[in-house]
Amino acid sequence: MPPRKRITMHDHAAEASLFKRRALFTFACVVILLSILLANLYHLQIISYKDYATRSNDNRIRVVPVAPSRGLIYDRHGKLLAENRPFFSLELIPEKVKDIPKILKELSQIIPITADEQQDFIASLKHHRRFKPLTLKNRLTEEQVALFSVNQHKFPGVAVVAGLKRHYLYNGLITHALGYVGRINDRDQARLRRSEQWKNYAATKDIGKLGIEKFYESLLHGKPGHLEEEVNNRGRTIRTLKSVAPQPGQDIYLTLDLDLQRKAMELLNGRRGSVVAIDPRDGGILALASSPTYDPNLFVHGISSKAYNKLLNSKSRPLINRATQGQYAPASTVKPHLALLGLDEKIITTKTRIWDPGFWQIPGVARKYRDWKRWGHGWVDVRDALIHSCDTFFYDLAYNTGVNKIAQFMEPFGFGKRTGIDIFEESAGIMPSKDWKRLRYNQPWYIGDTISVGIGQGYWTTTPLQLANAAAILANKGRRFTPHLLKSIKNSTSKIDTPIDELAPIELNDPQNWNIVNEAMRDTAHKKRFKDSPYTAAMKTGTAQVISVAQNTRYDADAIAEHFRDNALTIAYAPFENPRIVVAVVLENAGWGGANAGPVAKALLDEYMLRDTLEPLQ
Amino acid sequence: MSSQNHDPNIWQRLHLDLPLLLGILSLMLFGLFVIYSAGGEDLALLERQLVRMGLSLAIMFIVAQINPEVFRRWAFPIYLAGIALLLGVHFFGEINKGAQRWLNLGFMEFQPSELIKLAFPITMAWYISKYPLPPKKRYLAGAGVLLLIPTLLIAKQPDLGTSILVAASGIFVLFLSGMSWAIVGTFVGGILAMLPVLWFFLMHDYQKTRVLTLLDPEKDPLGAGYHIIQSKIAIGSGGPWGKGWLDGTQSQLEFLPERHTDFIFAVIGEEFGLIGSALLLIMYLFVIGRGLVIASQAQTSFARLLAGSITLTFFVYIFVNIGMVSGLLPVVGVPLPLISYGGTSMLTLMTGFGILMSIHTHRRFVDR
Numbered sequence: 009m010p011p012r013k014r015i016t017m018h019d020h021a022a023e024a025s026l027f028k029r030r031a032l033f034t035f036a037c038v039v040i041l042l043s044i045l046l047a048n049l050y051h052l053q054i055i056s057y058k059d060y061a062t063r064s065n066d067n068r069i070r071v072v073p074v075a076p077s078r079g080l081i082y083d084r085h086g087k088l089l090a091e092n093r094p095f096f097s098l099e100l101i102p103e104k105v106k107d108i109p110k111i112l113k114e115l116s117q118i119i120p121i122t123a124d125e126q127q128d129f130i131a132s133l134k135h136h137r138r139f140k141p142l143t144l145k146n147r148l149t150e151e152q153v154a155l156f157s158v159n160q161h162k163f164p165g166v167a168v169v170a171g172l173k174r175h176y177l178y179n180g181l182i183t184h185a186l187g188y189v190g191r192i193n194d195r196d197q198a199r200l201r202r203s204e205q206w207k208n209y210a211a212t213k214d215i216g217k218l219g220i221e222k223f224y225e226s227l228l229h230g231k232p233g234h235l236e237e238e239v240n241n242r243g244r245t246i247r248t249l250k251s252v253a254p255q256p257g258q259d260i261y262l263t264l265d266l267d268l269q270r271k272a273m274e275l276l277n278g279r280r281g282s283v284v285a286i287d288p289r290d291g292g293i294l295a296l297a298s299s300p301t302y303d304p305n306l307f308v309h310g311i312s313s314k315a316y317n318k319l320l321n322s323k324s325r326p327l328i329n330r331a332t333q334g335q336y337a338p339a340s341t342v343k344p345h346l347a348l349l350g351l352d353e354k355i356i357t358t359k360t361r362i363w364d365p366g367f368w369q370i371p372g373v374a375r376k377y378r379d380w381k382r383w384g385h386g387w388v389d390v391r392d393a394l395i396h397s398c399d400t401f402f403y404d405l406a407y408n409t410g411v412n413k414i415a416q417f418m419e420p421f422g423f424g425k426r427t428g429i430d431i432f433e434e435s436a437g438i439m440p441s442k443d444w445k446r447l448r449y450n451q452p453w454y455i456g457d458t459i460s461v462g463i464g465q466g467y468w469t470t471t472p473l474q475l476a477n478a479a480a481i482l483a484n485k486g487r488r489f490t491p492h493l494l495k496s497i498k499n500s501t502s503k504i505d506t507p508i509d510e511l512a513p514i515e516l517n518d519p520q521n522w523n524i525v526n527e528a529m530r531d532t533a534h535k536k537r538f539k540d541s542p543y544t545a546a547m548k549t550g551t552a553q554v555i556s557v558a559q560n561t562r563y564d565a566d567a568i569a570e571h572f573r574d575n576a577l578t579i580a581y582a583p584f585e586n587p588r589i590v591v592a593v594v595l596e597n598a599g600w601g602g603a604n605a606g607p608v609a610k611a612l613l614d615e616y617m618l619r620d621t622l623e624p625l626q
Numbered sequence: 627m628s629s630q631n632h633d634p635n636i637w638q639r640l641h642l643d644l645p646l647l648l649g650i651l652s653l654m655l656f657g658l659f660v661i662y663s664a665g666g667e668d669l670a671l672l673e674r675q676l677v678r679m680g681l682s683l684a685i686m687f688i689v690a691q692i693n694p695e696v697f698r699r700w701a702f703p704i705y706l707a708g709i710a711l712l713l714g715v716h717f718f719g720e721i722n723k724g725a726q727r728w729l730n731l732g733f734m735e736f737q738p739s740e741l742i743k744l745a746f747p748i749t750m751a752w753y754i755s756k757y758p759l760p761p762k763k764r765y766l767a768g769a770g771v772l773l774l775i776p777t778l779l780i781a782k783q784p785d786l787g788t789s790i791l792v793a794a795s796g797i798f799v800l801f802l803s804g805m806s807w808a809i810v811g812t813f814v815g816g817i818l819a820m821l822p823v824l825w826f827f828l829m830h831d832y833q834k835t836r837v838l839t840l841l842d843p844e845k846d847p848l849g850a851g852y853h854i855i856q857s858k859i860a861i862g863s864g865g866p867w868g869k870g871w872l873d874g875t876q877s878q879l880e881f882l883p884e885r886h887t888d889f890i891f892a893v894i895g896e897e898f899g900l901i902g903s904a905l906l907l908i909m910y911l912f913v914i915g916r917g918l919v920i921a922s923q924a925q926t927s928f929a930r931l932l933a934g935s936i937t938l939t940f941f942v943y944i945f946v947n948i949g950m951v952s953g954l955l956p957v958v959g960v961p962l963p964l965i966s967y968g969g970t971s972m973l974t975l976m977t978g979f980g981i982l983m984s985i986h987t988h989r990r991f992v993d994r
Contacts (some may be wrong), residue, residue: 018927023759026804027930034802034934038914038941045948052862052952053900060862067859068875240879253861601834 011213017315033097072211072240076230077172079257081186081220083294084495090221096148096168098131098156103138104165109165113143118159119277120150121145139244141169147309150521166396174214174221180301180509184329185264185293185431185493188304217307219329220262225498230257230304232518233448241355259498261515263292268359273295275608281595282330282472285612288480291489292509292615293429296473296592298330336370336594337467339550339601340397341579342418342464344482345526347390349417350405351521354510358524361389368403370455377403377459395535396526399463406462407444411453415441420488421478423470428490428509437474440467465552476592478540479579482529483546483587485522486514490597491586530584537606543617544584547609549601550577573597579607582613589616633636638948641690641987643920649913650686650964650979654679657890659966663872664886664893665967667944671886675967682976689980693988694929697981701748712779736937739788740974742776746941747795748981751931753969759927762805763971766881769800784830787946787960794942800936802925836956843953844949853889856881861895861903886967888959891951910944920986929985943975 045304052060098119105111112126121129122145136142144166148156153168160166174189176182192200192215200206200215209215211232216222232248238246266286271282274298285295302319311319319327328334350356365377366384379385379399385392393401406414418424424439437485438444438462442453460466470478474493481488490509497504517521529546539543552575576598579588591612598604637644658679665671667814674934688797694934696724757765781789801810825834843851845859859916860876874896876882895903909930917937924930941965949955961971 020927023804023927026759027802027927027934028922030802030804033924034798034938035915039911039947041941042911045945045952046904046907047952047955048952049895049900049903051860052858053865053895053903056862057865060627060859061865064863064876067856068879228950238875241881246879435782446916447754488906554772559644 021432026541032426034433053380065232066238068238070237070243072235072237074233074235074252074254075211075213075252076232077256079228079230079498080176080191080212081228081475082259082261083264083293084261085266087266088175088177088263089182089264089266090174092172094170095146095173096142096150096170097152098148099141099143099167099169100166101141101167102133102136103379108133110331114164115144115166116591119145120147121617137243139242141167143169145199149374161255168306168427176304176308178270179303179305182264182266182269182296183301183304184220184221184298184331184433185262185269185296185505186304187223187431188217189214189215189219189221189243190307191215191310214308218304218433218461220260223259223430223432224494228257231255258453261495261497261498261503263287264296264493265294265616266614266621268295268473269297271295271612272300273299273533276595279551279595279598280324280330281593281598282334283591283593283612284331284472284476284478285589285591285616286480286491288484288487288489288581288590291477291480291491291510292492292495293493294589295612296331298328298334299322300326306610329431329433330594330596331475332429332431332471334471334594334596335435335437336472336575336577336596337466337552337554338423338464338470338475339552339575339577340464341398341475341477341548341550341577341592341601342423342468342470343394343397343402343550344529344548345418345421345478346402346405346414346462346464347394347528348516348521349414349526350481351390351524352516352518352519353409353413353417355408356390356405358390361501362401362404363438364388364398364400366400368459369399370459375456381557389454389516390524391528391531392527394548395532401460402462404462406458407455409458409462411458412441412443414458415439415444418478422474422488423468426549427473427477429473430492430494434473435471437470464550472592472594475577475579475594476590479548479581479592480587480590481514481527482522483590486516488513508526522569526584531583533580537602537610541610541614543582543613545580545613545617546584546587546608547580548607549606550579551599551601552577553574554597569593574599574601576601576604577619578602578609580606580609582617627955636912638987640687641983642687643916643983646913646920646979646986648918649916650976653906653909653964658910659871660697660893660965661886661892662876663897664877664890666878666880667872671967678968682972685973686976686980686983687690689977690987691842691981692984694932694981694985697748697932698752698928699986701752703747704745705749706740708738708742709775709779712742712776712972714738715783716779732750737895737970739776739780739783739792740970741794742749742780742792743788743939743974744977744981746772746776746792747799747935748932749943750796750799751928752933754799754803755926755928755931760806761800764808766800766805767810769796772796776795781828785959786831786833787958790908790946791939791942791960795935795939798938799931802931802934802938803920811985815929833956836958840953840956849920853957854953855885855893856883856893856952857889860892861952864896864899864902866900868895868897868902871897888961888966889951889965891948891962894965895952908946908947910941911962914941916936917982920982924985925989933985936982940975940978943971 028433039499076260077092083089108130112121115121132142137149148168156168157201176186191213196215200209208231231254233252235248236250237248240246244449248474272295275284278300281299281512283295283297284315286293306315321322355588364379364384364386366382367378369376385398388398388401392398417438424437426434426436445451445453457466463467477491488511490511496506526546529548530544533545533547556573576595578593578601581587593608594604596604658675662672669758704862748767750772753769754761773793777793778788780792839851839854843854854878860874860882863876874893876896877885877893881887882892894906917933921930921937922932925931940963943960946955946958946960947962950957961968963975
């Protein structure tokens with residue numbers, strides 16, 4: 009058979025040796041190929057080891073930033089103004105709950121969770137990792153927390169989780185000074201990135217938006233810590249490898265006096281207006297009140313757009329900080345400064361007397377500038393002119409001085425420029441001059457403009473803070489400080505006072521002139537308002553005619569009548585010999601200054617001075 | 627008992643080859659440790675693998691008792707049956723993970739390609755050894771037909787890994803039979819020439835993606851490149867000494883996919899480092915070497931070719947798997963032999979080792 013024949017043709021020895029050669033060859037190939045594998049492993053595990061080790065750690069180690077707790081804010085006596093309050097939310101870990109709808113139903117018998125909320129929650133489960141807690145309800149009351157805690161054993165996988173939120177203890181009382189924090193928005197984020205602060209905010213949700221909270225954000229915020237966690241491929245935390253505690257923000261003490269602030273707000277009583285009180289010895293602001301106000305806590309938890317629009321569109325403009333942004337004609341409250349100018353520039357002397365028939369005329373011009381007293385004050389010297397607030401005297405003085413000299417003299421008193429208070433919300437006011445008018449309106453200056461400026465009206469506007477500051481300089485006889493709110497910063501063990509920013513004092517040609525003006529103010533105070541006061545005081549009131557309101561408010565037909573009423577102003581300080589407190593009061597459209605703003609100033613000084621005598625400050 | 631110790635032929639009588647058995651057992655033991663770690667210390671998983679190993683060892687033992695002549699006689703009919711079953715899969719098979727590989731026999735699912743993996747080299751060895759060696763060209767043509775039918779059928783399923791293994795087992799038979807170098811050269815050249823054809827006409831999109839991914843895994847780090855990137859990270863981060871048993875973060879934290887099956891080598895690289903990987907390669911080299919020794923000592927061409935093919939196919943498993951896991955070769959579904967968790971391939975491999983042992987221990991009986 010052919011097959012058999014072929015088999016017989018096999019050469020066994022030759023075939024065996026051929027096979028051996030081939031087998032040897034293939035074995036050599038196997039060794040070479042295995043060496044290639046080994047060489048590749050050498051490349052991966054030895055040469056590129058560091059690279060892959062790093063990538064392996066990047067895979068498994070997640071760095072979780074931990075937010076620092078925000079520094080607390082106290083008043084000058086250590087009374088807490090802003091704190092961080094724990095807030096509780098109810099969270100559920102989906103994978104630990106077998107029947108979520110059933111649990112929700114049972115939970116709703118303890119804590120009100122509406123059917124809608126339940127449905128929303130179940131819907132949101134789909135887009136959520138099963139092992140990560142999901143918030144079921146925010147802002148639980150303490151009662152709800154207690155109620156849940158008692159029943160916790162019935163709800164495995166559900167837990168109350170605590171966080172910290174800013175809380176302002178006195179709601180609207182100090183809003184305009186403290187400001188508030190709010191959720192970090194895109195603009196905050198961009199700003200933080202620019203200042204290379206963003207990495208410090210990795211875990212932080214809120215940032216100072218206004219007032220002290222914004223100005224001292226860098227002090228209050230602190231430094232974040234972090235946790236290094238080992239995670240698996242789905243991001244589940246397996247264990248914590250390392251933990252670096254955050255460094256809390258620094259606690260700060262303000263110059264504010266809580267009781268005085270409260271008194272100021274009580275006196276304002278919701279009326280449109282502002283009160284500023286300054287300690288003239290160091291420029292520390294004792295009270296910074298702006299009314300009407302609003303509750304800053306609304307913004308911490310995210311204000312509803314409805315509530316926000318209501319604040320924004322309110323005719324009384326609660327969002328404006330009137331104390332630092334409200335611009336008012338100072339009216340007669342700057343007459344002491346004008347008198348000082350006249351005396352020191354020798355435009356007048358204490359002997360200078362003029363006849364006031366109830367009006368004043370520019371020489372050779374028929375137009376009459378009226379005094380507030382229609383029948384006039386008769387013969388007045390500078391002291392009388394201050395005590396009776398004689399307009400005619402100051403018309404004449406301004407006419408003889410000229411506006412540029414007035415502007416030049418008033419500049420070191422802080423008129424027409426920002427005081428530099430440590431909040432960002434501040435307006436400069438206007439100290440008019442010929443150049444200013446040309447730049448602002450491209451119009452020449454008229455003599456009549458100067459006459460208005462002579463009684464603190466016309467183009468001249470100031471903020472209540474500027475008024476208080478200028479009054480403090482007067483009371484201080486030229487010593488000047490930058491008004492400020494920050495008193496000290498708490499260190500780990502002690503309080504460190506922030507340095508006082510004292511400016512170069514105002515040097516008069518004759519320092520005696522300070523006394524003439526201040527004594528006239530003292531006599532003004534004690535003539536009537538402070539007649540029976542147990543302490544000495546000085547004051548000057550003012551009544552400003554209103555053409556438009558402080559801010560560029562739209563005219564509203566219903567509001568016009570009220571908005572045309574005069575603004576009432578007062579500056580006052582006490583004690584006369586060694587002033588410790590200076591106040592400025594502005595009441596919008598309240599009418600006569602002496603009758604309306606005066607009692608407010610008096611009540612504030614009483615609060616401060618009389619409390620002092622009972623329980624003196626050190 | 628004592629008589630066994632004194633009798634040098636006890637292993638001969640049991641039809642077992644001690645060096646090969648020790649090589650296999652040490653690889654299996656190593657595999658158990660790695661699976662325990664890779665499977666997240668799952669004892670049930672380990673138990674299943676142990677049962678599978680026991681079963682495979684039993685089958686190896688049974689196969690070793692069978693005279694190679696029996697395989698030779700039955701090879702072609704089994705091959706034909708295998709082809710028939712492959713066609714059956716083609717028309718009636720179940721689709722699993724997008725590939726048609728499984729035949730549902732009612733009581734169990736069965737992969738006919740595994741049967742072909744065994745039957746085909748036997749058939750090839752039978753066919754080639756019928757004629758004097760080195761084979762004449764006309765027989766090579768017949769061998770080519772025998773090779774192409776199952777290879778293409780399996781590639782069509784599609785199961786690139788198995789079709790490579792099947793084709794390789796046939797090619798090894800041809801090469802070992804002494805096929806002239808000219809033909810080998812022509813053949814290699816032909817394969818190279820076929821590559822573009824393969825790329826443009828035969829390969830599925832997912833297979834092309836695998837090749838492209840190999841060239842640049844970082845291009846699609848979360849998609850196709852994920853497996854390769856994570857496995858290279860695992861191996862590379864193992865460094866020279868490894869992170870230690872049970873301490874591989876890539877595997878323990880589940881960044882590594884398929885870590886107890888096809889990608890188990892990455893766990894070895896990560897936990898045991900270059901030292902562990904090299905040790906594994908040496909163990910494999912030992913088994914391959916022993917297989918080739920058995921082949922060389924076999925007394926018929928059929929036995930030689932078959933033993934050589936089985937041994938070298940075992941090497942192909944190793945090379946393709948480790949090459950894939952360490953980023954040298956594209957991802958193809960080939961397990962790491964004797965280590966990867968999983969049944970079918972281990973049964974097939976151990977049957978092959980049974981054949982090796984049978985060849986080695988039946989020599990005298992064949993000869994006389």
